[in-house]
Amino acid sequence: MAASCPECGAALPEGGACIDHFHALLLLEYEVLADPSVASGGRGEVAHFHAVSSYVLQHPEGMNYTAEAVVGLRRSLADHLAGRITLAEQRSRVRRAADGATRVTRRAGDEVTRWHVASWPMTVTDVLSGGVEGYCARVARWAESILRTLDEAGA
Numbered sequence: 237m238a239a240s241c242p243e244c245g246a247a248l249p250e251g252g253a254c255i256d257h258f259h260a261l262l263l264l265e266y267e268v269l270a271d272p273s274v275a276s277g278g279r280g281e282v283a284h285f286h287a288v289s290s291y292v293l294q295h296p297e298g299m300n301y302t303a304e305a306v307v308g309l310r311r312s313l314a315d316h317l318a319g320r321i322t323l324a325e326q327r328s329r330v331r332r333a334a335d336g337a338t339r340v341t342r343r344a345g346d347e348v349t350r351w352h353v354a355s356w357p358m359t360v361t362d363v364l365s366g367g368v369e370g371y372c373a374r375v376a377r378w379a380e381s382i383l384r385t386l387d388e389a390g391a
Contacts, residue, residue: 244294246359255298257360258291264364268371279372281323282316286375289313291360293382296349305340306349308333314383317376351391357381 238247241254249256265287269280289309292299296306312329315321321329334340342348358381363374 241295241359243296243298244356244359246361254295254360257364258295260364261287261291261360264368264371267368271368283372283375285316285323285326286313286379287363290375290378290382293386294356294359296351300341301349302340302342303347303349305333310383310386313379317380317383351386351389353385353389353391356385 238250240247244254246254246257248254265280265284268283273279289312292301292309293306293313301309308330312321312326316323316326358378360378363371363378366374
């Protein structure tokens with residue numbers, strides 16, 4: 237039986253870790269962005285934001301972000317998906333939040349974010365399994381499913 241990721245539940249690659257799926261996702265995204273219709277109009281940038289945010293939110297412990305950074309990311313993703321902020325506004329928000337001496341990664345002894353989610357309806361492997369076709373729509377569905385699951389879990 238294949239091992240599964242302790243944070244998202246996805247089957248792990250043989251001899252690997254879930255972060256290997258994330259790296260594969262970034263490679264797939266590179267292929268997607270080679271399509272001029274995706275790269276134009278910022279669709280690729282939006283898909284990248286959704287993909288990275290989704291992975292981080294499902295792997296808050298493994299990605300080593302502070303609890304404050306994870307909460308901020310969740311809020312930004314929700315605001316972006318709801319149309320309350322643009323990607324440019326989200327970037328500005330992050331720059332302000334991480335300005336100066338503010339840390340976004342944990343140090344020893346810092347609080348670790350752990351969601352009390354029994355299972356995720358969609359993981360990085362679901363996005364990968366679809367290949368290039370429909371990538372942008374899949375990462376948007378992934379992001380929406382994460383926010384919905386966190387809300388339902390009261391996290």
